[in-house]
Amino acid sequence: MSNTLRVIWACARKDIAMALTDRLATIIGLFLPVNFLILMSLFVLGGGQAPTAVVMNDRGPYAQAFVNAMSRAHSFRLMPSSAAQAQNLINQGRIVAVVTIPPDFDTRLQQNQPVNVGVEINNLNTDFTNDIRRAVPLSITLFYASQFPNLVTVTPSEHDFYPQDTDYIPYLSVSILVIALMIGGLLQAGSASAQEWESGTMKELLLSPAQRWAILVGKMLGAFLVSLVSALIVLAVLIFIVGVHPVHWGEVLGFSLMTLFIFIVIGTLIGTLFKNRQPVLALSFGTAIPLFFLSGAFGPISFTTSAIQFIAKIFPVYYAIALMQHAFHAFTLNTLGLSGNLLVLAAYAIGLIVLVTIVLERSTSVH
Amino acid sequence: MFAGQNKFLQVLRIIWAIIKKDVVVWLRNPANVAATVLPPISFLLVQALGAAAVGRSPVALVNLDNGPQAVQITSSIVNANVFRIFQATPDQAKTLLKDLNVVAVITIPADFSQRFQSHQPDPIDVTVNNLNLDFTNDIRRAVPDAITQYYQAQGGSSPIRVGLVEADLRPRDIELFQYAVIPTTVMLLLIGGLLTAGLATAREWETRTIKEILLSPAQSGVIIAGKVLAGFITTFILGLLVLSIGYILGYTRPEGVYWVSTLVIVALVALFGSGLGVTLGALIQRIRPMIAVSINAALYLFFLSGGVGVLAFEPVWLQNLAAFIPLTYGTHALQMAVFYSSADLLGRDIAVLAGSAVLTLALGVLAMRRRIAS
Numbered sequence: 001m002s003n004t005l006r007v008i009w010a011c012a013r014k015d016i017a018m019a020l021t022d023r024l025a026t027i028i029g030l031f032l033p034v035n036f037l038i039l040m041s042l043f044v045l046g047g048g049q050a051p052t053a054v055v056m057n058d059r060g061p062y063a064q065a066f067v068n069a070m071s072r073a074h075s076f077r078l079m080p081s082s083a084a085q086a087q088n089l090i091n092q093g094r095i096v097a098v099v100t101i102p103p104d105f106d107t108r109l110q111q112n113q114p115v116n117v118g119v120e121i122n123n124l125n126t127d128f129t130n131d132i133r134r135a136v137p138l139s140i141t142l143f144y145a146s147q148f149p150n151l152v153t154v155t156p157s158e159h160d161f162y163p164q165d166t167d168y169i170p171y172l173s174v175s176i177l178v179i180a181l182m183i184g185g186l187l188q189a190g191s192a193s194a195q196e197w198e199s200g201t202m203k204e205l206l207l208s209p210a211q212r213w214a215i216l217v218g219k220m221l222g223a224f225l226v227s228l229v230s231a232l233i234v235l236a237v238l239i240f241i242v243g244v245h246p247v248h249w250g251e252v253l254g255f256s257l258m259t260l261f262i263f264i265v266i267g268t269l270i271g272t273l274f275k276n277r278q279p280v281l282a283l284s285f286g287t288a289i290p291l292f293f294l295s296g297a298f299g300p301i302s303f304t305t306s307a308i309q310f311i312a313k314i315f316p317v318y319y320a321i322a323l324m325q326h327a328f329h330a331f332t333l334n335t336l337g338l339s340g341n342l343l344v345l346a347a348y349a350i351g352l353i354v355l356v357t358i359v360l361e362r363s364t365s366v367h
Numbered sequence: 368m369f370a371g372q373n374k375f376l377q378v379l380r381i382i383w384a385i386i387k388k389d390v391v392v393w394l395r396n397p398a399n400v401a402a403t404v405l406p407p408i409s410f411l412l413v414q415a416l417g418a419a420a421v422g423r424s425p426v427a428l429v430n431l432d433n434g435p436q437a438v439q440i441t442s443s444i445v446n447a448n449v450f451r452i453f454q455a456t457p458d459q460a461k462t463l464l465k466d467l468n469v470v471a472v473i474t475i476p477a478d479f480s481q482r483f484q485s486h487q488p489d490p491i492d493v494t495v496n497n498l499n500l501d502f503t504n505d506i507r508r509a510v511p512d513a514i515t516q517y518y519q520a521q522g523g524s525s526p527i528r529v530g531l532v533e534a535d536l537r538p539r540d541i542e543l544f545q546y547a548v549i550p551t552t553v554m555l556l557l558i559g560g561l562l563t564a565g566l567a568t569a570r571e572w573e574t575r576t577i578k579e580i581l582l583s584p585a586q587s588g589v590i591i592a593g594k595v596l597a598g599f600i601t602t603f604i605l606g607l608l609v610l611s612i613g614y615i616l617g618y619t620r621p622e623g624v625y626w627v628s629t630l631v632i633v634a635l636v637a638l639f640g641s642g643l644g645v646t647l648g649a650l651i652q653r654i655r656p657m658i659a660v661s662i663n664a665a666l667y668l669f670f671l672s673g674g675v676g677v678l679a680f681e682p683v684w685l686q687n688l689a690a691f692i693p694l695t696y697g698t699h700a701l702q703m704a705v706f707y708s709s710a711d712l713l714g715r716d717i718a719v720l721a722g723s724a725v726l727t728l729a730l731g732v733l734a735m736r737r738r739i740a741s
Contacts, residue, residue: 028659035663042670042685050680066529074504090536093699094686096679109528116532123535124702125546128677133533134449134508137515140529151526153483154440154517156510157490160497161464171499191655277655278398285662286405293413299502300467303425307416331498335466 007210011218012225015192019226029188029226033180033234037242040176040292041169049077050096050132053086060106062147066117069142070099075135090122097121097132166329170244174328175297177238178259178320183288184230185263186270189223190280193271197363216268216360224264231260244328251327258345259320265352272359291317300333316348381585385593389567390601402658403562403605406666407555414547424470424505425451427460434480440491441475443517449509464496471495471506541706548618549701550674552609553636553694554665559605560640561647561661564598568648568735569657581739591645591735595728598641599634606633625704628713632704635720636697642727649734668694693723 020026054067070076081089086098100118102108108115119136123129144152196202196219205215235256238244246252271280294308295301295317301309312318319341322333336344393399428450430441445452453463460472474492476482482489493510497503518525571577580590610633613619621629644661651657671685672678672694678686689695700716703709 028656032659032663039663039666039670051683074500074507093679094683096677112528114528114530116530118532118534120534120536122677122679123537123540124677124679125543126540127543127546128680129540131505131508134512136531138508138511140527140531141511141514143529144527148526149488150486152518153486153489154514155488155490156493156507156514158507159492159494160503161495162497165497165503166499168500171501274398276398278396278658279401281655281658281662282398282402282405285659286401286409289406289666290409290413293410294416299499300496302467303470303502305416311416325498329498333467333498 004211004214007214008218008221011205011210011215012222015219015222016226018195019188019192019222029184030230030233032187033184033230034237036180036183036288037173037176037234037237040179041173041242050075050128050135051079051094052076052097052099052132053079053081053089053095055081055083055086055098055100057083057103058101058105062106062109063101065147066101066105066139066143069146070135070139072142073135073138075131075138090120093122095122096128099136162331166331169242171299171325171329172297173238173242173244174324175295175321176292177234177256178295178317178324179288179292179297180234181227181231181256181259181320182263182291182317183284184227184234185223185260186267186284187281188227188230189220189264189267190271190284191267191277192219192223193268194275194277194280195271197272197275198277212360213357216356220264220268223267224261227260227264231256246328247330248327251323255320255323255327258342258349259316259324262316262320262345262349262352265349265356269352269356269359272356272363275363291315294318296321296333302334316345319344319348378586378589381589382593382596385590386597386600389563389594389597392567392570393563393597393601399562399566399658402662403559404555406558406662407551407609410554411547411551414544414551423449423451424502424509425453425468426506427453427455427463427469427472429455429457429460429472429474431457431477432475432479434483436480436483437475439520440479440514440517443520444473444510444513447509447513447516449512464494467496469496470502473510537707539706545618545706547675548613549705550669550672550694550698552606552613552619552633553672553697553701554669554674555609556602556606556633556636556697557640557643557668557694558661558665559602560598560637560642561644561665562658563601564594564641564644564731565648565651565657565661566644566654567597568594568645569652569654572649572652572738573654577739587736587739588732591732594648594735595638595641595645595731598644599637602637602640603634606637619705621705622708625708625710628704628710629701631717632697632700632720635717635724636694638724639693639697639720639727642724642729642731645731646727646734649731649738652738668692672698674698693720696720 019029054070056063056067067078071078079095083100086095089095090098098120102115102118105115117136119132121129121132141152141155145155196205206212235252239246267280270283274280295312295315301312301318322336323338323341323345325331325333326338334341428441428444430437444450453469455463457474460474463469464472472494476490476492479489491510491514493506495503495506515527518527571580581587610619610629647660648657651660672689672692673681674694678689678695681689696716696719700713703711703713
């Protein structure tokens with residue numbers, strides 16, 4: 001037994017030493033997950049707030065109340081401007097819309113006459129453009145609710161499922177954490193495995209009296225320990241710099257370790273399959289972004305199309321995101337519950353370990 | 368005269384030999400081809416799959432009133448084209464919300480019509496699964512949109528006097544997926560240039576073949592030109608391939624003279640990527656870090672140039688940063704040419720891209736010369 005443990009530890013130590021020898025690779029490996037956190041957060045920096053110029057040609061109380069309603073519409077970052085400034089900004093692509101309050105806005109409303117608010121939209125992309133198109137009616141409804149509550153009686157009465165809203169960055173950064181753990185694990189374990197084949201040292205390892213499973217466990221342990229450092233860095237950035245404080249600390253720790261372990265096993269599998277670090281790199285980077293978009297990073301996948309739901313359920317990233325969102329925000333993202341998601345991930349881990357063993361066995365016989 | 372001509376032909380032959388060798392090596396390595404095309408292709412695939420769901424959240428609609436106003440508001444909500452509606456009973460709606468099949472439940476209360484007729488406050492209940500602002504704000508905007516449409520349907524008798532006159536800056540809206548094709552093509556061009564030129568350069572050092580090349584009678588300037596051109600040709604062909612596929616599928620169809628500006632921009636981005644690739648390849652000198660750095664650099668530049676969303680939606684500091692990224696100008700010029708048949712700011716875009724390409728080429732030549740010398 002102690003002999004086997006020595007083999008495991010020796011393999012792990014060797015891989016850690018190898019990882020640390022290549023300075024550039026170490027830096028890339030350690031900071032890659034954080035890098036992904038920053039990179040993907042750029043995607044949501046703008047959030048849902050559209051930079052919008054407001055041209056106030058009337059400064060009466062109703063006009064002010066209308067602009068006030070716009071600021072409460074969860075959709076605009078308002079910039080008071082002159083007509084010329086606003087036109088200049090929209091032509092340069094610096095803002096998304098120009099809302100023009102006409103000079104007779106108050107007078108017409110006092111006389112119960114129709115009045116039109118001008119909205120010029122930089123209609124580059126329907127998704128973003130429709131947000132503006134819908135936000136103006138919301139502003140009108142809010143305006144009437146505050147100024148003429150007896151006139152427009154139909155209003156939405158909102159009841160929220162959770163006591164508070166969660167902003168884009170705190171929500172998405174938790175999903176990104178899973179992708180960061182994925183890329184860290186895949187690269188570290190994949191490179192370590194492929195390197196043995198590339199340099200031909202796998203032959204020597206297999207010819208030694210050490211048991212194969214012990215070599216495999218040692219290699220995975222080495223990759224796990226190196227990736228753990230990058231996982232801790234990304235967790236520290238998320239918690240202490242981004243400021244997303246977990247609701248369940250124990251779950252964060254447990255789910256992070258489990259997620260990392262699964263991707264270490266997948267990394268070992270692809271490293272053993274390809275026996276070359278280049279395809280491992282290509283696959284790790286190439287799959288990160290699609291899986292981020294496909295695996296429910298933005299919300300429950302049941303809100304999306306059935307094609308996405310089908311694909312998402314194939315990959316462990318989806319279940320890991322569901323667990324991590326629960327750990328950080330106590331959110332429920334699917335109907336499997338905590339134990340269901342954990343069971344699926346455990347099944348993945350066991351299945352993948354079996355697969356790695358088979359692939360190693362086959363690679364050995366071919367070798 | 369003949370000696371000069373012969374020398375020129377010899378230079379061309381050397382350049383052609385390097386191009387042929389680099390392109391064949393690139394094509395023979397499936398991992399390199401995958402690293403080049405996988406990120407943009409997978410990104411496009413994801414966009415295509417997701418585009419259908421964007422902007423129309425699934426909601427359960429419960430109508431507890433059979434009065435005329437309740438029927439009208441229900442029809443307004445259904446026809447507003449802002450939701451994917453599941454008409455349900457209260458119990459069904461509860462289950463749908465609990466099982467995360469819908470983002471929200473909209474309930475028309477039993478006394479809706481009666482309250483409306485007696486001019487009393489007449490709220491529509493909206494229960495939202497507010498786990499993130501993206502979906503929540505979509506609902507917060509969409510329900511008032513439907514209510515406004517309900518009042519608009521009343522014509523002159525509508526109490527809402529504030530209307531909306533929309534003027535669009537551009538002649539037509541572009542669908543989300545079609546919009547994504549251009550920045551993704553630009554990302555492909557950049558990754559293509561970086562990887563083909565960068566790997567071809569780094570490989571010469573890693574496999575030590577640079578020694579043999581340098582010992583040949585070829586001049587170092589000619590070797591560098593061959594490397595850059597190999598990257599450029601491969602990337603440009605990749606760009607043409609993507610444009611052709613986009614043309615067949617109807618996503619990228621520039622008209623008339625705008626084909627020329629489209630091709631010029633594609634060529635300039637490919638040249639910029641190849642120049643950057645040669646620079647990084649000569650500096651890094653190893654294949655694996657080169658792949659990691661190239662994909663990372665391309666993704667950063669893609670995201671920072673507003674590749675995923677619309678740059679105008681981003682914070683001012685990010686817009687200012689994007690102004691220094693050449694891809695911003697490539698994306699803008701292609702959008703104008705392909706979607707709007709417009710040459711708006713084309714001169715500026717070409718100048719920035721050409722300047723950036725020249726700069727990266729100069730850096731590439733400098734980096735290679737220094738490494739060759741050392």
